[in-house]
Amino acid sequence: MKCKKCNVRIASYLDECPLCHEKLDYTTPDKNPYNSQIENFSKRVNTIYFTKLIYKILIFSSLVVMLINLLVNKKISWSLYVLFSSIYISSFYSFIILQNKMKAFLINMFCLELLLFVISYLSHSTGWFLYLVGPIILFITLFVYLNVYLTNKNNILRNLYYLLTYIASCLILINALIKLYKTGVFEITWSIYTTVVLSLLSIICFILSFNKKIENEIEKRFFI
Numbered sequence: 001m002k003c004k005k006c007n008v009r010i011a012s013y014l015d016e017c018p019l020c021h022e023k024l025d026y027t028t029p030d031k032n033p034y035n036s037q038i039e040n041f042s043k044r045v046n047t048i049y050f051t052k053l054i055y056k057i058l059i060f061s062s063l064v065v066m067l068i069n070l071l072v073n074k075k076i077s078w079s080l081y082v083l084f085s086s087i088y089i090s091s092f093y094s095f096i097i098l099q100n101k102m103k104a105f106l107i108n109m110f111c112l113e114l115l116l117f118v119i120s121y122l123s124h125s126t127g128w129f130l131y132l133v134g135p136i137i138l139f140i141t142l143f144v145y146l147n148v149y150l151t152n153k154n155n156i157l158r159n160l161y162y163l164l165t166y167i168a169s170c171l172i173l174i175n176a177l178i179k180l181y182k183t184g185v186f187e188i189t190w191s192i193y194t195t196v197v198l199s200l201l202s203i204i205c206f207i208l209s210f211n212k213k214i215e216n217e218i219e220k221r222f223f224i
Helices: 034-071 079-097 101-122 127-150 154-184 191-208 212-221
Strands: none
Touching: 034 079, 079 101, 101 127, 127 154, 154 191, 154 212
């Protein structure tokens, strides 16, 4: 640093200027508290502008492709792949413009379901979507939503009870849907074993959730 009085460079370990013996003050002036906010805001504006530009390019390109498809084939067919793929990619834009990330996630999952349905419909094979992929994506979406919802609740053991019960139910349904898709028979096989274990754990969590001492101890152990 430099001495304020004689402008001489001074080593940081000295307490006073060796030339004029002026006491040194190592305190730095306060930074403008608005600088970081302005910088973050400008970055956000640039990100929003960039994503808006990509969104507009995707939509415009999709419309052009649909027009070409209509002029060449006299009907709209393969261009729907491009259109709904662009819609799905554009759904990621909601993560930037929306403050509630859960809403953005739900919009993204809905667009994914829509895209996969269009693919299955245009390929004339909707079975894999209706009986397998579609329900699994729906279960995953509901699981994430339930998990986020329960994190706002205070009763940890009760939350575990809900989550384990939901996972067990999803495993049964997924097992039955896979069996139905492959064999045409609605049957439950391997999910029974995992469901029994998860059900026992969920019952234990439900019973223990009424004991406040145990719950407080769990919160202390896991720093919740």
